């Protein structure tokens with residue numbers, strides 16, 4: 001690594017250091033009524049999952065699954081960092097989520113679907129009905145599409161029952177599903193189709209969002225074209241209908257390529273498909289996630305280890321019992337939804353709620369009405385949603401009769417005041433809260449309190465989960481001591497069953513991104529030499545609780561969703577007038593962080609305002625609305641080092657109203673004041689009525 005980039009990283013770490021701003025908070029204890037019913041009450045659990053018992057401790061999680069062939073080795077470390085879990089074992093994910101529950105829970109709801117329009121009654125789908133639908137869909141995928149074990153299929157589906165049915169049908173066949181978040185653009189979907197080598201795309205005609213029936217089929221056409229341009233041909237596009245029997249999109253179907261799923265399914269009525277016995281190490285799904293370079297990486301998750309890890313964490317951290325009605329308000333298109341709407345709850349035979357729309361539609365009371373109506377007792381959401389619901393209706397939850405026993409927050413740091421509102425108003429000071437820290441790459445939670453055993457501390461994710469041994473390193477690779485009050489790079493010393501297997505098709509990127517920096521000996525097959533680097537800054541208090549400070553790399557966490565700055569910059573650069581683009585994360589009261597864009601234009605660009613509008617459009621159409629920049633500043637020149645590198649740190653300081661620090665090394669220091677003046681006056685103008 002060059003000196004310049006190392007120094008810049010230091011500066012970023014120092015910024016994280018400055019972010020250590022919350023004072024130590026008081027503890028909150030779980031209520032006795034929660035403790036009395038909790039799945040995990042044994043205080044010896046951390047000893048049982050201690051280093052002396054690693055990796056065998058994870059047998060406990062594997063025992064939550066039904067294996068068609070038992071595994072012989074818990075952890076194989078022969079080819080680091082490509083760990084293998086539960087080798088020799090075979091199982092099927094769909095069988096574990098559906099078939100095995102039929103004996104006891106056949107007519108219990110697996111899912112309850114809540115449509116956005118409130119006039120539509122909730123739809124409960126029993127385990128038996130799910131079994132029937134998944135089998136028919138699996139038959140269709142196998143016999144109509146010719147899909148088999150190991151093939152990849154891209155799904156671009158919104159939050160309806162069609163999504164888990166499709167995922168589970170893939171899993172039944174051993175087909176690797178790659179669900180792209182429904183809110184991503186057709187182009188984003190196309191690049192993921194290409195990267196994964198999918199020849200089948202499964203999408204839908206339309207879905208409800210904020211009171212509008214959105215045309216989604218149009219994105220399928222864009223996706224197929226984008227994939228084609230990148231060299232991947234899509235033979236078949238399967239379109240679910242939001243209202244079966246009625247086509248709700250104005251975009252025409254393409255003869256010979258596009259097919260309505262509901263129509264095709266008629267041929268497969270009543271069909272049963274044997275679940276494929278899959279090797280524990282066979283990939284179950286891909287989940288693309290933003291990284292520091294432009295191209296999102298396909299996080300490849302394995303079957304056995306992943307399922308064991310989500311079953312264990314759902315049972316012990318989410319405290320899910322089969323009798324619970326559990327609602328995670330995330331989207332299944334993100335890892336949270338895969339692990340904690342679909343796979344985790346279903347492995348435990350729970351009832352999982354799927355809500356189609358915006359939480360605040362038609363009003364801010366909607367989530368509490370849903371919870372009340374369905375009798376939800378476990379609630380799971382992000383700090384962004386907590387902040388938005390609090391801001392729009394601070395007293396609303398107290399007017400409703402929902403009674404949660406357990407609530408989760410995930411995805412971003414939650415500030416103590418928002419935490420307290422969540423606890424007091426939403427949880428009515430009775431529900432336990434877990435602040436769960438983890439990442440797409442991780443499969444499941446890594447840090448959190450154990451709900452019945454540990455006290456809660458607002459703003460802290462809590463200690464590591466059983467069997468997870470974190471460490472914080474400074475930039476030179478020295479361990480930062482617990483309680484030192486110093487921020488550093490949060491790493492996990494050991495492998496765990498939920499860790500991704502690799503970056504799809506790019507083993508080197510897997511090593512480079514997560515292991516290269518802190519690897520102690522690249523020739524070693526001892527896991528102790530291979531700490532996993534999360535890319536997050538954190539500090540550990542004297543009580544062992546971790547406070548997560550956010551990303552140390554070029555990733556922006558918008559409303560708990562990851563976007564790469566490079567990805568957004570590449571989108572900006574597609575506008576012909578743009579000569580240079582830099583994207584910085586800016587703190588936002590509700591969303592945590594939002595992207596702000598700085599661009600300089602080519603000499604012949606005539607209309608800066610029009611160029612700025614094109615930049616916004618480019619971000620929305622290439623990535624999705626989620627990447628919409630909060631502001632686009634067209635500047636005369638970017639602050640640059642003498643070697644010509646844009647100093648994003650300086651732009652980030654300006655955008656966040658911070659001191660720009662030392663700028664003596666800049667080649668063009670004078671532009672800094674100009675940019676600050678421009679940003680300040682744009683902000684002042686925006687505030688005027």
Ligand code: PRX
Nearest residue numbers: 410411412413436437438439440548551562
């Ligand atoms: O910065 C951390 C933040 O979200 C990032 C992971 O994002 P993603 O892969 O999209 O997964 C989100 C859901 C698992 C992390 O690198 N993050 C996640 N959970 C927390 C968090 N930051 C603070 N507190 C958390 N509980």
